[in-house]
Structure formats: structure tokens, C-alpha cells
Amino acid sequence: MDKNTFTGLFLIMLIMVGSFFLLKPSADEVKKEQQKQHLDSLKRAGLVDAKATKADTSAAAAAKAGVVDSALLKLPFGAATVGTEQLITLENKEVKLKVSTIGGRIYSVELKNYQTFDKKPLILFDGAQSHFGFKFTAGGKPINTDELHFTPTTPQAANGALTMRLSYSPTQYIDYVYTMGPEYKVNLTVKPVGLEAVINNGNTLNLSWSASLHKLEKDIKTERQYSTVYYHNTDGDVDYLSPAKDETKEIAADAKKVDWISFKQHFFSSVLFSKAGFAKTNFATTTDVNGTDIKQMRTDVSINADATGTYPLQFYFGPNRFSTLKAQGDDLEKQIDLGWGPLKYINRFAVLPVFxxxxxxxxxxxxxxxxxxxxxxxxxxxxxxxxxxxxxxxxxxxxxxxxxxxxxxxxxxxxxxxxxxxxxxxxxxxxxxxxxxxxxxxxxxxxxxxxxxxxxxxxxxxxxxxxxxxxxDTILTFPALPLLGWTHISAMCLLMTISTLIYTYFNNQVSGATGQMKYIGYISPLIFFGVLNSYxxxxxxxxxxxxxxxxxxxxxxxxxxxxxxxxxxxxENKKKPEDAKKKKSGFGARMEEMMRQQQQANQTKKK
Known part of the structure; x- marks a missing residue:
């Protein structure tokens, strides 16, 4: 390196370092940006409207700093906008939950007796990309419980039960009461207390539930192919969104109610039940997620209170084993794809019982x-x-x-x-x-x-x-092939293809196939190899x-x-006299008559 080159590089380095320090934002600018970001989060939560005043901005900044400002306290559930997140564990023999004080929601779900394909703990979803919150109006302001701070009534969950409280006042609050059910069931009862004059939605709450579901299996493409939103209406019909593409769907309020909604993955499901049924339901799936997740699934529903003024719900977090789902009732096993039409009945009533x-x-x-x-x-x-x-x-x-x-x-x-x-x-x-x-x-x-x-x-x-x-199974891996997209060769698929080619050869010997028919049989196994290589x-x-x-x-x-x-x-058959009636009946006779007419038509055209 000559002197001029060294001098040039040294000057460039000085300019870059100087620019870093000279353009670095001041502490006041950083603080203002933090205030702005927190205000935006409050707007999204519905705690302040789009016409927020400077006083509101100051209150939001105070909340961000952990100081309860008097202006913030005047907002509905204003005191619940500040706090530090805590995670509380609730578990039984099968399921381990972490419940967050932010939103009082289930933060993560781990199935204790299963692992991912790479032997890691099997967590269906966790983190900030999953949400569960009720939306309503209080004091003329839109409220979303998902971003408010709840308080556990006990420091730790006791006897498989936990109550998370969202306080409006000492005598006015919303309780989320979690109780672990048998095996994979989790009960959630939402109890509003003393809020009749505060909540303006009557006995109806709007619930928004979404989850970014983690990759659990070896092949993310196949896992996405079998993962989507399923739902079951009160007439016993099961329907689902397309697993092959992003899709949204809405069921009007005057249509049949939905009594369960499932965020179904390939081999595991997260299901939400309501005995009273959900009305005015929206569903959505999208693959616009980070590289470690398979899909983001969301549902927005309306739910009415029961006779006691509470909202009883239930979750199922567990495997998509046919017998296990059937034991839950409510046709939950119908979300397992056993094929369409007669294929479904063959698998359901013949193959599955034998298996x-x-x-x-x-x-x-x-x-x-x-x-x-x-x-x-x-x-x-x-x-x-x-x-x-x-x-x-x-x-x-x-x-x-x-x-x-x-x-x-x-x-x-x-x-x-x-x-x-x-x-x-x-x-x-x-x-x-x-x-x-x-x-x-x-x-x-x-x-x-x-x-x-x-x-x-x-x-x-x-x-x-x-x-x-x-x-x-993999016998060979390599970079993705152009057009085909293959990254591996499956040993068992290769054996299956070779055996099919051998079978085709011997089958041609038996049938005496010649010409094009002889070679078509060799093409099909190669096509199936391309299809089944990732199966x-x-x-x-x-x-x-x-x-x-x-x-x-x-x-x-x-x-x-x-x-x-x-x-x-x-x-011997050729020597037997033909029966005239038999000759004129049957498929062969009809074919012969059609060909005779075709022959006459051809002769007419030639003339």
C-alpha cells in the first residue's frame, strides 16, 4: 500500500468516526422519540385517540418512565397502562403455560411430553407476536385489554388455578380466572365486576386472538401445507381457510354461531371453545412471518355473557391424534385431513380401525x-x-x-x-x-x-x-436445484421408484404392451418420484x-x-356358436355398433 492510498483511507475513517459522533441524537431527542413511540402504542391500544394533546403526550411519557401522571390516571383504566411485565407459570402433567401480566394473556404454551423435530422443547407459540384481548368502550374511549397491565391475586399459581385482575377501581375490575383442566384443556372464565355503568357494550365483548405459530417439524413447506384455521359451527359443520394461500373470511352476525376455532398446525392445535358460541366471526391466515414461524393466524369474534354475567371459555393445546381429538368431543377430530369424498370414509371407517x-x-x-x-x-x-x-x-x-x-x-x-x-x-x-x-x-x-x-x-x-x-428420510442433500427446488434425495422414495420401474417392466411382459403404452408406464414413476420425494x-x-x-x-x-x-x-370359445341376443347386448355390442356407424360416416366423407 503506497503513502497516498494509506492517507486517503485514514481520512475516510476519520470522516466516518466524526460523522458518527456529530450526527448522534442528543439525549433529549432520544427521549422525545421514545415518548412518540409510546404515544403511538397507546393510540393502537385505544387508550388515546388520534387527536392526542400535548398534555396527553406528557402523560404517555410519564407512563413510559414508570411515573403515574394525573392526566393518565384520568383515562379509563389509566393506572393499568404502567407496570413491569411478569410471567407466571401454570401447568399440569401435559401442558405448561406462562401467563403474562400484560394483557393477562397466555404468553406461551409448551407441551411437556413432546419435542420439536430437532429435540427442543415444543412451544406452540410465545412472545409479543401473539395476542389475546377484549375490546370495548369505556368512558367514551376504546379499550383493548391486551396492552393493559393485570395484577395476579396471588404471587404464584396455586392448585392449577390463577386469577389475573385488571382494575378500574378497588371495587370495579375484570378477572381472568385460569384453571388447568384434564390433560390438554385450560379453562378461562372472564368475570367483569361492577363495570355495568363503565363498559358501554352491554353484555357483548369483542375478542381478538392471534398467534404466530412456531416451526415444529422438519419440512416447513409441508408443515405450512397442513396448517390453517379450522372452525366448527353450532350445526356441526366444520370448515377451514385455504392452507395453500393467505386468506381472510367473515361470518356475519346473523349467520350460524361458531363454537370452536382452531389454529391448526400439522400435528398440533391451539383451539378456543365457547359453549355460548361466537358471533360475527372473522378469520385470517398469513405466511408473512419470520423465518422460524410457519403462519400467523388470527380471529376476531363477538361473545355474549352467560346468565351469570361471565364469559366462560376453554382452550385445547395438544396433539392432532385422532383418538385424542375425538375424546374432546365437539367433532374436533374432523380437522384431521383424511381426504375428500369416498377417500375420507375409507380412511375413517376401514384403514384407521385396522391401524x-x-x-x-x-x-x-x-x-x-x-x-x-x-x-x-x-x-x-x-x-x-x-x-x-x-x-x-x-x-x-x-x-x-x-x-x-x-x-x-x-x-x-x-x-x-x-x-x-x-x-x-x-x-x-x-x-x-x-x-x-x-x-x-x-x-x-x-x-x-x-x-x-x-x-x-x-x-x-x-x-x-x-x-x-x-x-x-435423507440419503443425499445439496443446494436447491433450479426450477425443481429439490434440496435432498429420499432413500425410501428412491427405493419405491426403482421397485415401481421394475414392476412396470414385468407388467409389460405380462400384458404384452407395445408402442407408446410400453413407455408411458416408465414415465409415471419418475413423475411420482418428484412428487413424493418430500412426502x-x-x-x-x-x-x-x-x-x-x-x-x-x-x-x-x-x-x-x-x-x-x-x-x-x-x-374352444371361438368354436362355440354365438348367441344372437347376447351378441346384440352388452358393452362390446354397443362399441361395435358405434364403430360401424363411424365407419359408414368415414366412407360417406370419402365419397
Whole structure:
């Protein structure tokens, strides 16, 4: 470095250091900015309006400094605007809560018997990004309890109960009474005392509840895909916001009331119940959160007091295990996504009961999936046999079909299909016989596609090299690939794809597929690899087992099915006289008639 360069850099450094000290705000400027920020927070809380006077600003500054100003005390609940936050612990065997004196709200929720994917304490939400407050008007001023200071009536929670008090005067106050219920339930009773002449909303309070839900699982993309707001109305209907996009929804005051609202994550939920029901309900979800959270969820509701003038509420903080949610009542288990239409009923009334039965043996979940797959294959084995037999018949007929093709030519596909149908009818072969059994099996295969990703029981369960059957296993990681976005290769998904390609090869040998149909079968497994690479290892393990058992089934069936016997039977069928009535009925006859008409239309066009 030469002398001029050194001198230049030294001067630049002096200018930067000098600018830092010369432009640094004075203590008075810092104090004024703090006063302004606190005034803004009071405006947002509804404690002062947008036309705040200088006296109001001074009062806010005094509150910020911890001094109770006389102007501030004149505001409704003015004394509750100052104080120091305290966190009070309330817990039972399953749930540990921290209740804040600011807002008297639940500051954090920890499920004591569960951990995150990386073995940290499982905290559903915590911190200043979560809110719970009632909004009403008092003394002509809008009030939001979420930013006011409550006082615990006892220094520590006793016997699983805690009362937080928001004081208006010594004889006028609002109590939040928390009591720990069984397992995952927490009761909250809101009791206004002596405030009839102060609160101008009558027996109706507006409640705003929001939570920024933490990332708990390995794959944040999948966790967001299964996380959204669910709600249940008093007629027993369950609905939800779209998990795929940010969404808001409003239910008018004159519509059906909502009796529970759930901030549902993939495997855990935070649910708020009201026996009286919520009216005029708003819901919202957004992914505009920090990198450690999955979504911000919010609801604004109106709630009426009961006959005693109180507002009884209840929380559920716990796992999305089907049996656990069902035990809570109120159709809470309906927020578990078991698929749409018939898939839901297959999973709910067939797959789930069998799975629960196998759980009783206390086997590893990898063994349970193995047995479940075996039982399914046994149930579907008659359809598999019929499908194989039909494909074997088509394979035996292929030489004769090739002769017809050579005789008719490929220039007249309609006539060619007519001749094929004649051959099928004479031979007593149904060309769709190999497809129909497979189509009947498809709803069950797709049902498993929805069953395993929603199955809480697989969470954290290991088998072989798979550390968690509820998420993907990783054999290779790398930077995100352009367009595809892949960052890993799942070992079980790779095995499943390889086994599917092998199955396709042998299936083509059985069916005698040629041309484009022969190669289409190889493309589908590659597409599914791209889709299932980030799906649970348990799901890919099931598909892999299904392929292996299909290989075994086809081997056994092949020992039972003799192509020579099938060929002899076909020849015997061809010798039998055709029944005129039978020939004119059925799907084959209709297809032949349609093709005949198409052939005539083509000939007419040529003329």
C-alpha cells in the first residue's frame, strides 16, 4: 500500500468516526422519540385517540418512565397502562403455560411430553407476536385489554388455578380466572365486576386472538401445507381457510354461531371453545412471518355473557391424534385431513380401525405398516388375480391381433377396432378386464396417500435407517436445484421408484404392451418420484412394500395360470356358436355398433 492510498483511507475513517459522533441524537431527542413511540402504542391500544394533546403526550411519557401522571390516571383504566411485565407459570402433567401480566394473556404454551423435530422443547407459540384481548368502550374511549397491565391475586399459581385482575377501581375490575383442566384443556372464565355503568357494550365483548405459530417439524413447506384455521359451527359443520394461500373470511352476525376455532398446525392445535358460541366471526391466515414461524393466524369474534354475567371459555393445546381429538368431543377430530369424498370414509371407517387394532400389539410402526399392507393385499388379491388373468388372455391373443392388423392395415383404425372386438367376443375375452380391477383398487391406494401424511402416530417414530416416519428420510442433500427446488434425495422414495420401474417392466411382459403404452408406464414413476420425494417416509415405505408384495402375488399367480390352457380355452370359445341376443347386448355390442356407424360416416366423407 503506497503513502497516498494509506492517507486517503485514514481520512475516510476519520470522516466516518466524526460523522458518527456529530450526527448522534442528543439525549433529549432520544427521549422525545421514545415518548412518540409510546404515544403511538397507546393510540393502537385505544387508550388515546388520534387527536392526542400535548398534555396527553406528557402523560404517555410519564407512563413510559414508570411515573403515574394525573392526566393518565384520568383515562379509563389509566393506572393499568404502567407496570413491569411478569410471567407466571401454570401447568399440569401435559401442558405448561406462562401467563403474562400484560394483557393477562397466555404468553406461551409448551407441551411437556413432546419435542420439536430437532429435540427442543415444543412451544406452540410465545412472545409479543401473539395476542389475546377484549375490546370495548369505556368512558367514551376504546379499550383493548391486551396492552393493559393485570395484577395476579396471588404471587404464584396455586392448585392449577390463577386469577389475573385488571382494575378500574378497588371495587370495579375484570378477572381472568385460569384453571388447568384434564390433560390438554385450560379453562378461562372472564368475570367483569361492577363495570355495568363503565363498559358501554352491554353484555357483548369483542375478542381478538392471534398467534404466530412456531416451526415444529422438519419440512416447513409441508408443515405450512397442513396448517390453517379450522372452525366448527353450532350445526356441526366444520370448515377451514385455504392452507395453500393467505386468506381472510367473515361470518356475519346473523349467520350460524361458531363454537370452536382452531389454529391448526400439522400435528398440533391451539383451539378456543365457547359453549355460548361466537358471533360475527372473522378469520385470517398469513405466511408473512419470520423465518422460524410457519403462519400467523388470527380471529376476531363477538361473545355474549352467560346468565351469570361471565364469559366462560376453554382452550385445547395438544396433539392432532385422532383418538385424542375425538375424546374432546365437539367433532374436533374432523380437522384431521383424511381426504375428500369416498377417500375420507375409507380412511375413517376401514384403514384407521385396522391401524388402531394393530397398535394394541405394541409393535414398531414399521412392522405395523408391513402388516397393514399385507392385510390390504390379501383383501385385494381376488381383484389382482382377475387383472392378471385378463392380461394373460390379451397376451395369448396378441398373435391373432397382429394378423388382423397386418390384414386390415393401420389406415382404417375404426375397422381395425371392429375386427378386434369381433375377436374378443368370439374368444370370450373382455379387453377391459385388466383395467377394471386396477380401477377398483385406486381409491384405496389414493386413500393411503392422504392417510399417512396426517397420521400423528408416525411422528418421531423410527424404523431401520428412517429416523422419523412422518417426514422424509435423507440419503443425499445439496443446494436447491433450479426450477425443481429439490434440496435432498429420499432413500425410501428412491427405493419405491426403482421397485415401481421394475414392476412396470414385468407388467409389460405380462400384458404384452407395445408402442407408446410400453413407455408411458416408465414415465409415471419418475413423475411420482418428484412428487413424493418430500412426502413421509412411512408413505413411501408403504408403496415400496406394496410393490414387493405385488411381485410375490404375480409370481404365485403365474404358477397357477398356464398360457397353453388359456389358449386352448380361447380356441374352444371361438368354436362355440354365438348367441344372437347376447351378441346384440352388452358393452362390446354397443362399441361395435358405434364403430360401424363411424365407419359408414368415414366412407360417406370419402365419397
Amino acid at each position: 388402531n387394532f394393530l397398535q394394541q400389539f405394541n409393535w414398531n410402526y414399521g412392522i405395523i405398516i408391513l402388516v397393514l399392507t399385507l392385510l390390504l393385499k390379501l383383501v385385494l388379491s381376488p381383484l389382482t388375480y382377475k387383472s392378471y388373468l385378463s392380461m394373460a388372455k390379451m397376451r395369448v391373443l396378441k398373435p391373432e391381433m397382429d394378423e388382423i392388423k397386418a390384414k386390415v392395415g393401420e389406415d382404417n383404425p375404426t375397422l381395425l377396432q371392429q375386427e378386434y372386438l369381433k375377436l374378443y367376443r368370439k374368444a370370450g375375452v373382455n379387453p377391459l378386464g385388466g383395467c377394471l380391477p386396477l380401477l377398483l383398487q385406486m381409491p384405496i391406494v389414493i386413500a393411503f396417500f392422504r392417510f399417512f401424511p396426517s397420521l400423528f402416530e408416525l411422528r418421531g417414530q423410527s424404523f431401520l435407517w428412517m429416523h422419523d416416519l412422518s417426514t422424509y 413421509p417416509a412411512g408413505l413411501n415405505y408403504y408403496y415400496f412394500l406394496a410393490n414387493m408384495m405385488t411381485f410375490l402375488q404375480q409370481y404365485l399367480i403365474r404358477q397357477m395360470v398356464d398360457d397353453k390352457k388359456i389358449h386352448s380355452q380361447i380356441q
